[in-house]
Amino acid sequence: MKAVSTMVMGVVGALAFAPVAQAAQCGNSAGGFDAWKASYAREIGGKFSQRAVNALMSTSYAQATINADRGQHSFHLSLPAFCQKRGCSAIAARGKKLKHQYSALFAQIESTYGVPPGPLLAIWGMETGFGAVSGHQNMLSAVATLAYDCRRSDYFTDQLNAALTLVDRGVFSAGTIGSMHGEVGMTQFMPKTVLQYGLGSLDSAQGALMSTANYLKAHGWTRGAGYGPGEPNFGALKEWNAASVYQQAIAKVGAEIDAAP
Incomplete structure (x- = not known):
């Protein structure tokens, strides 16, 4: 709904x-x-x-x-098991297409907040299946x-x-x-x-993605720095969600999306 x-x-x-x-x-x-x-x-x-x-x-x-x-058991899984359960591969595949579909929006977001498309698309896909289930x-x-x-x-x-x-x-x-x-x-x-x-309607791609980038920047995101485990921007992903396996999954999926042509 x-x-x-x-x-x-x-x-x-x-x-x-x-x-x-x-x-x-x-x-x-x-x-x-x-x-x-x-x-x-x-x-x-x-x-x-x-x-x-x-x-x-x-x-x-x-x-x-x-x-x-009381039942958030998936956050205790290993990264491979978590990704299998949450569909990391499918999220990455859809994210690569949406990166092109919303290329102008992502260019604006990266210019303003310094956040590339990958982690934003990974979060969007992981949280609601790109708006399908909110x-x-x-x-x-x-x-x-x-x-x-x-x-x-x-x-x-x-x-x-x-x-x-x-x-x-x-x-x-x-x-x-x-x-x-x-x-x-x-x-x-x-x-x-x-x-x-929050910036705009969180039920729209533009509002949700800009708001998420705004959040990450406010929590220490540095333009151009890496966001994998141990890299400077991984701390901002930790602020987004406290579960270690979730943070790793976002970094993994995001990197795969950003690496696509």
């Missing part, structure tokens, strides 16, 4: 959102979610619009999100569920605050659709990342 458009008009810069203290305790099951939600809505009442508070109150406990969060989960329900969940409550409370800010700005709504952890768009930005680095 195509994610709802996330139009961000030049919202860049480091906007930090410290997690708001939760009066209700975190939990590990659906039982306490409604009480936590109501308590948190009261706490944020003076910080966000009524529209954002109403959007929060419309959320429901996302068991599928919890299941996905999620079918209610974004706010996913993020609110993970903010309530005890496993990574602080991190996702931060994401929830960013999402509610974007609801205030009309970028997100109560019905915005994303992936299981609340990621949206063709390259799967989390709400806080949308707020900080």
